[in-house]
Amino acid sequence: MSDEKRKTYKPVPISGFPEWLPEIRLVEQGWMDHIRRVFESYGFCSIETPSVEALDVLRAKGEVDKEIYVLERLHRDEDDDSEARLALHFDQTVPLARYTAQHFNDLVFPFKRYQMQRVWRGERPQLGREREFYQCDIDVIGVDHLPLHFDAEMPAVIYEALEGLDIGRVQIKVSNRKILTGLCGALGIADPVPVTRMIDKMDKIGADGVREGLSALGLSSAQNDSLMALAQIKTRDPETLKARIESLSLQGDDVITEGVAELAFVLEQLRHLPDHAVTADLSIVRGLDYYTGTVYETRLLDIPAFTSSVCSGGRYDDLAGSYINKHLPGVGISIGLTRLFAVLEHHGHIKAGRKSPADMLVVLPAEERRAAAAETARALRARGYKVELYHAPQKLKKQLAYAEKKGIPYIWFPPFEDGQGHEVKYMTTGAQITADPETWTPES
Amino acid sequence: MSDEKRKTYKPVPISGFPEWLPEIRLVEQGWMDHIRRVFESYGFCSIETPSVEALDVLRAKGEVDKEIYVLERLHRDEDDDSEARLALHFDQTVPLARYTAQHFNDLVFPFKRYQMQRVWRGERPQLGREREFYQCDIDVIGVDHLPLHFDAEMPAVIYEALEGLDIGRVQIKVSNRKILTGLCGALGIADPVPVTRMIDKMDKIGADGVREGLSALGLSSAQNDSLMALAQIKTRDPETLKARIESLSLQGDDVITEGVAELAFVLEQLRHLPDHAVTADLSIVRGLDYYTGTVYETRLLDIPAFTSSVCSGGRYDDLAGSYINKHLPGVGISIGLTRLFAVLEHHGHIKAGRKSPADMLVVLPAEERRAAAAETARALRARGYKVELYHAPQKLKKQLAYAEKKGIPYIWFPPFEDGQGHEVKYMTTGAQITADPETWTPES
Numbered sequence: 057m058s059d060e061k062r063k064t065y066k067p068v069p070i071s072g073f074p075e076w077l078p079e080i081r082l083v084e085q086g087w088m089d090h091i092r093r094v095f096e097s098y099g100f101c102s103i104e105t106p107s108v109e110a111l112d113v114l115r116a117k118g119e120v121d122k123e124i125y126v127l128e129r130l131h132r133d134e135d136d137d138s139e140a141r142l143a144l145h146f147d148q149t150v151p152l153a154r155y156t157a158q159h160f161n162d163l164v165f166p167f168k169r170y171q172m173q174r175v176w177r178g179e180r181p182q183l184g185r186e187r188e189f190y191q192c193d194i195d196v197i198g199v200d201h202l203p204l205h206f207d208a209e210m211p212a213v214i215y216e217a218l219e220g221l222d223i224g225r226v227q228i229k230v231s232n233r234k235i236l237t238g239l240c241g242a243l244g245i246a247d248p249v250p251v252t253r254m255i256d257k258m259d260k261i262g263a264d265g266v267r268e269g270l271s272a273l274g275l276s277s278a279q280n281d282s283l284m285a286l287a288q289i290k291t292r293d294p295e296t297l298k299a300r301i302e303s304l305s306l307q308g309d310d311v312i313t314e315g316v317a318e319l320a321f322v323l324e325q326l327r328h329l330p331d332h333a334v335t336a337d338l339s340i341v342r343g344l345d346y347y348t349g350t351v352y353e354t355r356l357l358d359i360p361a362f363t364s365s366v367c368s369g370g371r372y373d374d375l376a377g378s379y380i381n382k383h384l385p386g387v388g389i390s391i392g393l394t395r396l397f398a399v400l401e402h403h404g405h406i407k408a409g410r411k412s413p414a415d416m417l418v419v420l421p422a423e424e425r426r427a428a429a430a431e432t433a434r435a436l437r438a439r440g441y442k443v444e445l446y447h448a449p450q451k452l453k454k455q456l457a458y459a460e461k462k463g464i465p466y467i468w469f470p471p472f473e474d475g476q477g478h479e480v481k482y483m484t485t486g487a488q489i490t491a492d493p494e495t496w497t498p499e500s
Numbered sequence: 501m502s503d504e505k506r507k508t509y510k511p512v513p514i515s516g517f518p519e520w521l522p523e524i525r526l527v528e529q530g531w532m533d534h535i536r537r538v539f540e541s542y543g544f545c546s547i548e549t550p551s552v553e554a555l556d557v558l559r560a561k562g563e564v565d566k567e568i569y570v571l572e573r574l575h576r577d578e579d580d581d582s583e584a585r586l587a588l589h590f591d592q593t594v595p596l597a598r599y600t601a602q603h604f605n606d607l608v609f610p611f612k613r614y615q616m617q618r619v620w621r622g623e624r625p626q627l628g629r630e631r632e633f634y635q636c637d638i639d640v641i642g643v644d645h646l647p648l649h650f651d652a653e654m655p656a657v658i659y660e661a662l663e664g665l666d667i668g669r670v671q672i673k674v675s676n677r678k679i680l681t682g683l684c685g686a687l688g689i690a691d692p693v694p695v696t697r698m699i700d701k702m703d704k705i706g707a708d709g710v711r712e713g714l715s716a717l718g719l720s721s722a723q724n725d726s727l728m729a730l731a732q733i734k735t736r737d738p739e740t741l742k743a744r745i746e747s748l749s750l751q752g753d754d755v756i757t758e759g760v761a762e763l764a765f766v767l768e769q770l771r772h773l774p775d776h777a778v779t780a781d782l783s784i785v786r787g788l789d790y791y792t793g794t795v796y797e798t799r800l801l802d803i804p805a806f807t808s809s810v811c812s813g814g815r816y817d818d819l820a821g822s823y824i825n826k827h828l829p830g831v832g833i834s835i836g837l838t839r840l841f842a843v844l845e846h847h848g849h850i851k852a853g854r855k856s857p858a859d860m861l862v863v864l865p866a867e868e869r870r871a872a873a874a875e876t877a878r879a880l881r882a883r884g885y886k887v888e889l890y891h892a893p894q895k896l897k898k899q900l901a902y903a904e905k906k907g908i909p910y911i912w913f914p915p916f917e918d919g920q921g922h923e924v925k926y927m928t929t930g931a932q933i934t935a936d937p938e939t940w941t942p943e944s
Contacts, residue, residue: 065556065557065560065822065823066601067554067557067598067602067823068554068602069602070550070552070553070554073550073551074550075548075549075599076547076548077603077606078547078607078613081546081548082545082546085546096857097881097885097886098881098886098888099857099858099861099886099887099888099908101522101525101526101855101856101857102522102526102529102857103519103520103525104520105519106514106517106519107517107551107618107620108517110511110514111574112509123573123574123575124575125571125572125574126572126573126574127570127571127572127588127622128570128572129567129568129569129570130555130567130568130569130570130587130622144571154511155519157510157511158512158513159521162521163521163855164855164902164905164906166891168856168888169522174551178574188550188551203891203892205889205891206891325870325871325874327871328874328875328878379510379511380510411545411607412543412608412612413540413543413544413545413546414540414543417543426769430769430772431772437541441541442541442542442543443541443542443543444542444543444612445649447647447649447650458608461608462608
């Protein structure tokens with residue numbers, strides 16, 4: 057063996073592909089469990105799609121601006137040409153569209169699904185912009201029509217999901233693209249896309265920057281004033297929203313009226329959330345061109361290190377037109393889990409968990425007590441505890457040191473001799489009491 | 501929109517990359533939750549590694565016989581050559597070795613980890629041999645030394661994990677490679693590898709086939725007799741095992757003696773399992789050359805459709821010698837989850853779950869009752885129920901039909917008018933009773 061024992065390749069981290077130590081992974085897992093629990097509590101079902109799609113599927117809507125990874129088999133054989141070219145998915149929306157089209161007849165609509173998988177983008181890696189990362193998505197898909205109910209459900213779900221992660225106060229900003237699009241129409245702006253893109257920069261470059269940018273696009277100062285007045289509206293009260301829009305004297309436009317009514321409905325349904333949790337913010341437009349109504353962004357109010365949107369999404373008119381001849385409107389939102397987690401971890405906001413999930417270490421007093429100690433461990437496991445049985449009859453000090461290094465909070469001492477009882481030691485306080493494996497609880 | 505509405509690409513399933521409808525996914529998810537719960541109940545911690553490794557890491561031990569997928573960026577830029585070539589991992593053992601080497605100083609040993617991720621192999625796809633599949637692995641890694649305790653823990657964990665999946669009786673077959681290797685040595689067989697490979701075929705070609713195969717390898721009939729006598733030993737009783745080995749008059753060999761003692765120890769620790777659950781089977785050797793002691797295979801006794809091993813593994817001398825100058829012995833076992841699940845699903849052994857995780861649909865009686873109905877849904881969610889609020893004030897019949905199609909078992913009727921009470925309908929029995937959202941339980 058010694059000949060082979062030389063180190064042949066020293067592994068180094070791969071930029072953009074994060075991995076965590078067990079004590080950090082435990083926290084990530086806790087996040088994912090919590091998010092899943094919230095998603096399911098609103099009736100979203102889980103789906104998973106393959107990590108790959110046919111390249112033709114990914115490009116069915118035209119060239120993709122994301123950096124796509126394609127797969128090549130290292131040892132290809134002659135019949136490879138007959139196979140479709142496969143690529144790793146870069147989001148979960150295209151796979152959802154393909155899945156919904158492919159399984160259309162087997163799904164019940166409105167189709168409420170969540171999806172928590174890794175996605176891949178070959179971008180230049182940096183903190184908060186990993187190449188492999190988890191996204192946690194919820195979407196609801198209707199056939200021909202999808203009630204506004206779901207537009208209002210999204211922020212409620214997301215608030216509950218994020219609020220449980222111990223990341224401070226979360227604020228979901230909501231807008232409706234119909235309002236801004238309608239205003240552009242009313243103002244006679246032929247191509248609203250560059251205008252909405254500029255307004256989307258409000259958070260980054262400020263109101264003055266946007267005003268300048270709009271002028272540079274050739275807008276008159278009257279147009280500019282109208283747009284800026286709209287984009288600066290922020291309120292969580294639906295009546296205030298309506299009043300402020302009315303004060304802009306734009307109410308003649310049907311599209312605007314529809315957008316305002318939709319946005320007011322969404323705000324109305326979110327009255328149960330805390331004051332800071334939600335606000336209409338008319339500067340929110342989202343860069344993606346396929347949103348047609350409600351749009352969302354999310355900010356962490358107490359963690360300035362995280363400046364971008366934690367979680368974004370919106371309403372779209374037609375999910376899967378590239379794959380099926382059905383009109384499938386939907387609304388969805390996505391938590392960029394790994395990106396959020398990695399940034400918070402980097403800035404010290406993630407408090408490491410334990411190095412073991414075990415609640416308890418059962419001590420092995422001596423080789424001849426092995427069967428009895430194992431029996432004790434099984435009894436405790438049967439009661440729902442996570443229990444490690446120590447692996448060798450070593451000195452007690454060594455067994456305790458192991459539990460301490462792994463952060464295991466309780467040490468269980470099975471009888472060291474026949475006729476003795478059990479004891480349990482609380483590592484936090486050092487207290488040690490007699491206990492019965494069939495009845496003990498941490499509160500004993 | 502109508503111009504774009506034409507179907508541009510009809511998606512088809514990609515061979516070897518399975519995906520499930522929500523009602524099947526629910527079962528897969530239940531399996532994974534159960535397996536994870538069992539793994540954690542024995543103190544295994546979760547890790548996840550990136551889906552990719554540097555190709556040099558995957559090949560550090562020499563050429564790999566698995567079909568590897570390498571990644572290529574669709575739009576490469578000029579500096580791509582500076583980046584390491586990345587490939588999807590084909591198992592979780594190589595990533596574990598790399599992880600353990602890379603994070604050696606931050607881990608506590610014995611390091612008990614579980615890992616449940618997708619792996620990829622570009623093999624010719626067929627049922628039970630997918631190209632993308634989940635594996636559920638547990639391994640324990642020691643430094644310089646790893647107690648036999650863990651060799652005995654593996655079958656206990658795996659039995660509990662598989663036994664909860666509603667797949668009938670499970671049998672774990674255990675052997676120890678030292679016994680067969682020692683016998684080959686005692687018989688003067690210079691190269692034991694082809695001999696052990698032949699014996700490994702016992703299940704497939706039967707005792708006569710193996711005997712013929714051994715003769716074809718040039719073994720004398722005395723050698724053949726000894727090997728066959730050993731390979732046909734099957735017992736779950738450690739004393740019987742020792743007696744049967746002794747009756748072969750091989751006890752002079754140290755390696756054999758050591759192997760028998762180890763195997764007897766493992767059997768001894770598994771006395772708490774049911775009779776069918778475990779057996780020593782000396783014909784089990786596992787093809788992989790790196791196993792050095794205990795080896796495992798697992799069979800489903802009640803599902804003849806699944807003929808191969810559900811779950812295999814064993815003890816290895818040196819996990820990460822290719823990456824670090826440490827001696828890291830380990831023992832591990834892996835459930836081929838997707839391969840098992842896909843075969844059982846194909847043969848009708850998977851009973852589809854519901855199309856929604858929701859326990860309950862809260863009816864929306866009328867638009868003006870929306871706030872009250874939403875409040876009821878929240879109250880029920882706060883008590884741990886998974887609750888969908890119906891999305892529009894449609895006819896009751898339509899709302900019930902939706903719940904029925906999704907398989908939601910309880911329908912909650914909030915007050916239709918002020919002053920009325922709540923009612924709940926049990927979809928299985930049709931019974932409908934008055935209920936209080938703050939106190940109702942399904943047993944009410």
